[in-house]
Amino acid sequence: MERCESELQEVVAAIREVDESARQQAVEHTSRLVMPPRAMGRLHDTGERLWAISGGSRPVLRERAVIVFAGDHGVVAEGVTDFPQAVSQEMIRCFLRDGAGINAMARTVGADVFVVDMGTAAQSDEEYSATGRFFSRKVGRGTDNLARGPAMSREQAARSVQNGYQIAAESIRGGTRLLGTGDMGIGNTTPSSAVGCVFTGHTVREMVGRGTGIGDERLRRKQEAVSSGLELNGPDPEDGLDVLGKVGGFEIGGIAGCILAAASHGIPVVLDGLISTAGALVADRLAPACRGYMFAGHVSEEPGHRYMLDYLGLDPLLHLGMRLGEGTGAALAMNLLDAAVALGSEVMTFDQAGVSQEE
Amino acid sequence: MERCESELQEVVAAIREVDESARQQAVEHTSRLVMPPRAMGRLHDTGERLWAISGGSRPVLRERAVIVFAGDHGVVAEGVTDFPQAVSQEMIRCFLRDGAGINAMARTVGADVFVVDMGTAAQSDEEYSATGRFFSRKVGRGTDNLARGPAMSREQAARSVQNGYQIAAESIRGGTRLLGTGDMGIGNTTPSSAVGCVFTGHTVREMVGRGTGIGDERLRRKQEAVSSGLELNGPDPEDGLDVLGKVGGFEIGGIAGCILAAASHGIPVVLDGLISTAGALVADRLAPACRGYMFAGHVSEEPGHRYMLDYLGLDPLLHLGMRLGEGTGAALAMNLLDAAVALGSEVMTFDQAGVSQEE
Numbered sequence: 278m279e280r281c282e283s284e285l286q287e288v289v290a291a292i293r294e295v296d297e298s299a300r301q302q303a304v305e306h307t308s309r310l311v312m313p314p315r316a317m318g319r320l321h322d323t324g325e326r327l328w329a330i331s332g333g334s335r336p337v338l339r340e341r342a343v344i345v346f347a348g349d350h351g352v353v354a355e356g357v358t359d360f361p362q363a364v365s366q367e368m369i370r371c372f373l374r375d376g377a378g379i380n381a382m383a384r385t386v387g388a389d390v391f392v393v394d395m396g397t398a399a400q401s402d403e404e405y406s407a408t409g410r411f412f413s414r415k416v417g418r419g420t421d422n423l424a425r426g427p428a429m430s431r432e433q434a435a436r437s438v439q440n441g442y443q444i445a446a447e448s449i450r451g452g453t454r455l456l457g458t459g460d461m462g463i464g465n466t467t468p469s470s471a472v473g474c475v476f477t478g479h480t481v482r483e484m485v486g487r488g489t490g491i492g493d494e495r496l497r498r499k500q501e502a503v504s505s506g507l508e509l510n511g512p513d514p515e516d517g518l519d520v521l522g523k524v525g526g527f528e529i530g531g532i533a534g535c536i537l538a539a540a541s542h543g544i545p546v547v548l549d550g551l552i553s554t555a556g557a558l559v560a561d562r563l564a565p566a567c568r569g570y571m572f573a574g575h576v577s578e579e580p581g582h583r584y585m586l587d588y589l590g591l592d593p594l595l596h597l598g599m600r601l602g603e604g605t606g607a608a609l610a611m612n613l614l615d616a617a618v619a620l621g622s623e624v625m626t627f628d629q630a631g632v633s634q635e636e
Numbered sequence: 637m638e639r640c641e642s643e644l645q646e647v648v649a650a651i652r653e654v655d656e657s658a659r660q661q662a663v664e665h666t667s668r669l670v671m672p673p674r675a676m677g678r679l680h681d682t683g684e685r686l687w688a689i690s691g692g693s694r695p696v697l698r699e700r701a702v703i704v705f706a707g708d709h710g711v712v713a714e715g716v717t718d719f720p721q722a723v724s725q726e727m728i729r730c731f732l733r734d735g736a737g738i739n740a741m742a743r744t745v746g747a748d749v750f751v752v753d754m755g756t757a758a759q760s761d762e763e764y765s766a767t768g769r770f771f772s773r774k775v776g777r778g779t780d781n782l783a784r785g786p787a788m789s790r791e792q793a794a795r796s797v798q799n800g801y802q803i804a805a806e807s808i809r810g811g812t813r814l815l816g817t818g819d820m821g822i823g824n825t826t827p828s829s830a831v832g833c834v835f836t837g838h839t840v841r842e843m844v845g846r847g848t849g850i851g852d853e854r855l856r857r858k859q860e861a862v863s864s865g866l867e868l869n870g871p872d873p874e875d876g877l878d879v880l881g882k883v884g885g886f887e888i889g890g891i892a893g894c895i896l897a898a899a900s901h902g903i904p905v906v907l908d909g910l911i912s913t914a915g916a917l918v919a920d921r922l923a924p925a926c927r928g929y930m931f932a933g934h935v936s937e938e939p940g941h942r943y944m945l946d947y948l949g950l951d952p953l954l955h956l957g958m959r960l961g962e963g964t965g966a967a968l969a970m971n972l973l974d975a976a977v978a979l980g981s982e983v984m985t986f987d988q989a990g991v992s993q994e995e
Contacts, residue, residue: 311730312737313848317964318937318957359994367991371670376984378671384982385975489672489994578677596955597972598677605676612971613956616744623743625735632726635718635848 282435282518285537285563288442292540295569300329309626313635317620319592323572324617330545330570336618338455338545341388341611342448343379343604345372345459346441346531346556349398349419351428352506353464357499359491360463362419366399368461372603373408379459379603386611388457390604393444395437396420396527397462414440416527423468423506427523434522434530438559441534449542455611456539457574458532459604460552466579469555471503471524473581475514476558477588481507484581486551489600517562525559532556537563540570545614547607550577550600554585561589572614575599575606641794641877644896644922647801651899654928659688668985672994676979678951682931683976689904689929695977697814697904700970701748701807702738702963704731704818705800705890705915708757708778710787711865712823716858718850719822721778725758727820731962732767738818738962745970747816749963752803754796755779755886756821773799775886782827783861786869786882793881793889797918800893808901814970815898816933817891818963819911825938828914830862830883832940834873835917836947840866843940845910848959876921884918891915896922899929904973906966909936909959913944920948931973934958934965 303325307315315321327336349365371377372392383390393412394401398419405411416437420428429437445456466488473484485500503524510523521530533556539546540560548557548571560567573586575595586593594610627634662684666674674680686695708724730736731751742749752771753760757778764770775796779787788796804815825847832843844859862883869882880889892915898905899919907916907930919926932945934954945952953969986993 310737311727311735312960316848316958316960317737318959320956320958361992361995364992367989368670371984371989371991374984374989376670376989378669378676378979378983381978381982382975385971385978489675594956597679597953599675599679600677601671601675609972609975612744613968616741616968619740619744620737623734623740624737625730625733630726630730630733630735632730633720633723636720 279432279435281432281439285435285439288537288541289564292564292566294566295329296332297329299333300325302333303328303621310624311627311630311632320617320620323614324621327545327614327617328621330543335622338614338618340452341455342391342453343383343388343457343459343608344391344393344445344535345379345461345604346393346395346528347461348396348527349462350464350468350526351420351422352424352467352502354422355424355498355502356495357467357502358464358488360489362398362463365397365461365463369394369401373405373411377603378601378605379608382605382608386608388608388611393531395440395531412444416440420526423471423524424502427510428468428525429522431518431522434518437527437530438534441531442538445535445538449538449544454544456535456544456546457604457607457611458535458546458553458556459549459607460528460532460602462526462528465526465528465552467499467502468524468526468529469552470581471506472520472529472555472558473585474507475512475520477584479584484584486579486581517559521559529556529559533559536560536567540564540567545572546570547572547574547610549574549604549607550602551579551582552602554582557589558585574610638791638794640791640798644794644798647896647900648923651923651925653925654688655691656688658692659684661692662687662980669983670986670989670991679976679979682973683980686904686973686976687980689902694981697973697977699811700746700814701750701812702742702816702818702967703750703752703804703894704738704820704963705752705754705887706820707755707886708821709823709827709885710779710781711783711826711861713781714783714857714861715854716826716861717823717847719848721757721822724756724820724822728753728760732764732770736962737960737964738967741964741967745967747967747970752890754799754890771803775799779885782830782865782883787827787884788881790877790881793877796886796889797893800890801897804894804897808897808903813903815894815903815905816963816966816970817894817905817912817915818908818966819887819891819961821885821887824885824887824911826858826861827883827885827888828911829940830865831879831888831914831917832944833866834871834879836943838943845938845940876918880918888915888918892918895919895926895930899926904931905929906931906933906969908933908963908966909961910938910941911961913941916948917944933969
């Protein structure tokens with residue numbers, strides 16, 4: 278086994294289940310709040326899960342960061358997208374100039390944005406690192422075409438997860454208490470859909486959507502690319518690194534690593550859309566205890582996203598018909614996590630408030 | 637015509653439609669943002685509507701306030717709820733002690749909470765006014781039982797709207813730039829459902845839900861109370877004050893007035909759940925141009941709420957399975973309005989960012 282993979286196994290072995298008894302105590306507290314039973318709906322569940330992660334102390338969600346993992350994809354050769362590959366790099370520059378959707382969303386929730394080049398095709402500008410918000414962790418210069426063979430080697434798969442883990446772990450050591458996952462990579466709904474098919478068992482037709490808004494002809498090509506990728510490569514659904522390597526992407530691996538870092542350091546992580554959730558599926562297969570640390574920021578317009586969240590048992594917080602990626606859905610949902618903490622810690626009980634209960 | 641009603645007519649006459657050309661310019665701006673077409677879904681629509689309200693300048697949503705209108709309901713004599721009527725007053729005290737759900741939610745979005753006693757059965761404590769956050773504007777000491785006759789007189793209906801208008805207008809003159817509506821009143825899903833039936837044409841069975849969580853027997857009584865109220869009183873769906881007076885409530889009138897104040901002063905107002913939306917239906921009938929200023933904070937668990945929002949053409953921002961009221965859904969959604977403004981004002985265009993467009 279490669280060194281990278283054995284290091285990952287150590288990380289995975291150290292991940293603990295969230296504290297179910299702390300969650301139960303939080304549920305009990307909810308039942309005493311001065312409101313009808315569970316009247317704040319999913320905000321109660323969200324808060325109780327945060328208490329399970331904190332182990333019973335009031336969850337602290339500052340500082341917070343969205344980490345945007347970028348990569349390119351050989352499968353674009355199949356004509357699966359309308360955008361040129363150069364956009365992946367152009368958007369990295371835009372993130373660092375604070376001009377993209379994720380920058381605006383992160384500002385409204387007080388989150389920092391970090392960008393990791395996990396393997397775009399072009400070279401990242403060397404000056405980017407001076408921003409302190411960019412990290413070059415290239416595992417390759419774009420994946421190979423998954424429709425014609427494996428997207429990457431098993432060793433690259435392990436390295437992409439490990440790189441994502443290290444970046445996120447460093448951020449947590451620096452004080453981050455809430456992570457959001459983001460992605461950038463032209464063509465990356467294609468490998469994400471493939472990953473979704475493998476783990477959830479849904480068909481290509483159910484899983485593959487229009488991504489940035491492709492027409493019927495490109496949709497057909499995208500379905501064919503995923504189908505042939507699955508048939509040709511035969512990814513093993515029991516082996517997260519096998520799936521990631523054969524039909525995944527470098528940024529999907531980075532996101533999986535970020536989730537492992539959150540779980541192993543005991544902090545919550547908010548998922549964005551389809552690509553982030555593909556990373557979550559990989560992390561879940563590597564370390565099932567990760568699920569307890571994951572929150573679904575939103576459900577996107579991609580049809581497969583809902584299936585993937587269902588598989589993970591995650592109920593999305595936002596339903597806004599978004600399909601941008603970049604971590605925008607993860608960022609937006611952070612305010613709802615704040616609200617869930619406020620609900621569980623600032624609202625009086627019936628007794629404290631002196632309010633009559635049901636007759 | 638009573639003085640109050642003629643004053644209301646002046647208010648109504650002064651309400652202007654939102655600026656459709658400003659909305660169109662915002663839509664045009666959205667199309668140039670550095671992202672796939674309308675990739676942020678309903679957040680784009682929300683922002684564009686805010687620009688229509690501001691008339692083209694960047695919307696400013698600070699200061700912000702949630703106004704909680706409280707009232708009691710004679711229809712509780714029909715056994716439609718599990719909670720004793722005293723809770724309406726007890727919750728007012730809880731709001732002023734910052735201990736309720738709305739207090740916690742408002743804090744997380746930076747909104748002030750004001751409470752108006754529009755007509756609870758008990759006397760409000762005189763010391764409450766000293767808080768600066770409480771206003772006594774009693775139109776009566778609880779409504780009459782709508783299942784046995786009109787809930788209030790037409791003059792009381794007009795006065796409740798006028799009182800709500802005045803409180804909200806004063807807040808706006810004091811600097812409020814974003815309003816949220818809230819409610820407190822044991823039994824108030826019953827009149828709200830009745831109001832919903834009249835305006836939307838949906839049946840009692842479709843509209844009436846379990847409120848705070850009543851069982852089958854109380855649900856049956858609630859349906860019967862609404863049915864007999866509609867049959868006995870014959871409210872005229874073309875006449876907002878007639879509907880409010882015959883099957884509504886004082887706090888529903890206050891909420892309608894709050895919405896008229898927002899519209900007539902050209903600021904957005906976020907609705908909470910069933911009771912707030914009943915008030916919105918009344919405001920809409922009095923002044924249809926109000927719709928342009930309304931945002932649906934969330935869709936609640938009450939089945940009728942969705943029908944009422946559909947009737948108003950409002951797409952709810954949050955879907956969290958909430959059913960508390962108090963303005964909690966309105967408060968929570970304020971962050972999404974902030975995000976919509978950030979999206980429309982802080983994100984670069986493709987040209988500014990130097991990012992390639994679709995091929």
